[in-house]
Amino acid sequence: MTAQATLSQLKALSRVDGLSRRAADRIARLIDRLEAPVRVGVFGLPGAGKAAIVNALAGAEILRPGAQSVPVLLRRATEPAARLTLAGGETATVPLDLPFVAPPGVLFADIAVSHPALERMSVLNVAAEAAPRDMMAAMAWAAQRCDIALWCTRAWDAAERRIWEAGPDALKHHALLVATAGEEVLDRARAGGSFQGYETCVVPADGRADAPCPAQVETLRRRLADMIDTARAADLDVAAFLLEQHAPDVPLPAMEARPELVSERARPEPAAIATPSPSVHAALSRMVWQMRHAARDLARGLPRHGLTEDDATRVLARLQASFDALLDLADADDAFADAFPALHAELINAQELVQLLKIEGQPRQATEGLMLLSQMRREVCHALAA
CATH class of the missing domain: 3.40.50.300 (P-loop containing nucleotide triphosphate hydrolases)
Structure with a gap:
């Protein structure tokens, strides 16, 4: 699909009744970015x-x-x-x-x-x-x-x-x-x-x-x-997820019964979690790609023998950007949290942890952040293979 076709579909989607406020706001912001x-x-x-x-x-x-x-x-x-x-x-x-x-x-x-x-x-x-x-x-x-x-x-x-x-x-x-x-x-x-x-x-x-x-x-x-193309590609990826999730030609299933509230003590069994949609699998694949490239870019800039405080500052800034991007991908599709609630929670916790590590900003915190990126990549790969 061309960028113009994607933009046209997003505009059509923005006029559909029944969108959540969060989805409508996200679509409006994305349209603004793609048009400007x-x-x-x-x-x-x-x-x-x-x-x-x-x-x-x-x-x-x-x-x-x-x-x-x-x-x-x-x-x-x-x-x-x-x-x-x-x-x-x-x-x-x-x-x-x-x-x-x-x-x-x-x-x-x-x-x-x-x-x-x-x-x-x-x-x-x-x-x-x-x-x-x-x-x-x-x-x-x-x-x-x-x-x-x-x-x-x-x-x-x-x-x-x-x-x-x-x-x-x-x-x-x-x-x-x-x-x-x-x-x-x-x-x-x-x-x-x-x-x-x-x-x-x-x-x-x-x-x-x-x-x-x-x-x-x-x-x-x-x-x-090249940088502009990369920025545009990221926006189009998010647009594809939103269109997959909220496509106007896909009718919503009728609700057969009033849903019951689920407390912290009555979590659903794994079998009750929704089957991942193709868009969720696409988001997972994109996450793996982003983390692989983030790790490669970070490795290129690391010294061979120990991190300095300046190194730690740069590493933690890049890690925060990476985890922000991962959470954006997850939040672009409402079905992601339904399909992988534990992984979604881990992404939120990881983003918050990197923010705390960045405040301390020492080499030890940078090392912990790099280990966290590696751990999150394993978790996403495991979810993708499920």
Whole structure:
């Protein structure tokens, strides 16, 4: 089924009477995600080359490098325009002059252009002062407004690493380190053990600070396209589960008798648990795939001899993202908890445990988290084979 066909079926499903509020809300959020372009946030310290990267992604000089002091959202629209949020909170729509420079008194700019490169994505240029407090505030604000994070860097020194690592975990689920000063920056990142498990890309300047090398720009675009495809595939997987569970052409069975309440002391026997549906088995298969790839990615970034506290922080952040994704898969299908109530409870407990381990954040907790991932993979494989 194509993405457009899936979206059409989701819209039809959203109009069906009798959906639970939870299912209706989830379907509505999924429709919004599938209809909107993937949101890309471009981060980095002042002077890191963010505007040049934004221009490279858009395929045109939209922002003037070195002159960006406020956040700018770049999106596609038929009529070019700039919608400005002013210091007093009011907004004003003005004609768009390119390359764009925000006038005094502007806090945020929403720029609409007709460039085809923005058909699949919007791009948010996150501007802030270099002070860690200012950077952290900007990252927290932008984390709610982007799905993929590009961190542009010319140095990747210890101070910059601390800012990134202290930022919201939501930014790190789909992150790309963009080295705008050459390969040696990535060598430094690898040597320091930072950004392990994340995508990396080199986009150095081609003679001018505001003109990235065209060949490397194309590499960046391909890498970003792959990340967008991955994000879309995950949404389509969830959509498939929802359509399987709530398909409008499948009539609900008539209830023959009023169900009895089941207390903690009167659990149903295993034989009374519903037979797993194909969608539940598909969810289990997807979980195994996700855990296998999560374990592989984590293994690539682990040192051979012992974990440091920085290693533990990164491992626990990735583990939390993995367990969040597993629980999302389980919750996408209401039949999952009916078919495998014990496994569903274990997934909830595992997610909560990883959150607690992350708070402590030491190497010992990271090791426990890795063991928990291995244990959960065995449990899911056992359920899949049942």
